[in-house]
Amino acid sequence: MHEQIDLVTTPAGDLVAMAHCNNGTVDLNAWVSLFGQVGAALGAQVDANALFETLYRAALEGDADGGGMLAYNYLAGEHVTGLEAGRPLFVRTPASTFTLANFMRTHLFSSLGALRVGMDVLLKDEGVQLDSMFAHGGLFKTKGVAQGFLAAAMDTPVSVGDLAGEGGAWGMALLASFVRAGGGDLAAWLATEVFAGAEVETMTPVQADVEGFDTFMERYRAGLVIERTAVDSL
Template identity: 60%
Template structure:
């Protein structure tokens, strides 16, 4: 979405920015969703796709409520997490292997996951906070402007 094949870790701020640990960490989390947000904006704002809910999964969701709330703000949509949301890719591959070994041909992967893996999972859903939505939009304006800085760093720091 950003047309980068590689990157250079950068932290750039204006002289008016409030530089503190909380904002520094928030920037890292926002950036983790930055390229995805660009793609989602194409789908939502340009293509007219409607997003009812996002089901989050992966290690970024290990700390309850943090990335979930930020992602809800980024996508301006409810984000749901199951108890297992913090498990990473290896866990997902293990589930796929279990399905492949145990399938009898009568149920799809979706049915297997819904009926056997996630059937008893507790799900927590958060709705977007308007302040997070607005903050993420402001961040994305600067994020997009900063892509030129990133391009220069990639081109000149080998």
């Protein structure tokens, strides 16, 4: 038993050990929005997709560990790290390399931090071995950025399909369509009716990024006392 891990099943009834994180990209999106507001104040009207693409790709130019900086994306509490409430934080030291590339890399890393903590319970404490992972959600719309960082965080190949930008509401619509189609074998229906023509791209971990993410996680774990203090004080 691990309180960080939820025991659930897939809609088809397969058993799942889930590292469930409460915070995703809301804080990251807020920073992107802020940069968009700066652009607008300067008279530049930038398409939202282009803004995300530009800022996310900037992260690829950052230092492997994010330049010695730290962020927590905790708008809500995060049970995986023992926080009952959240305070979004960005912290750097005088020695940190404060650049746009490192800033974006740090916040993208932060969006995966709690997930890594939860997955470490399975990978390190329970000895689970991963063959590969599939990723989906808006975070992966910019090809080759968050996907590569997730591969580094898990030290596992990560695959993303061309429908990766769709999320939970779309999944529920698929289940409704499955029921209306008469049910049966859900996995087979998805394979033949939904994903048969889907294009899938796989990224393998880059060793330098794996080491950089590990360094970031050492900072992330050590800095949780800062997050705790913020929750208690503000």
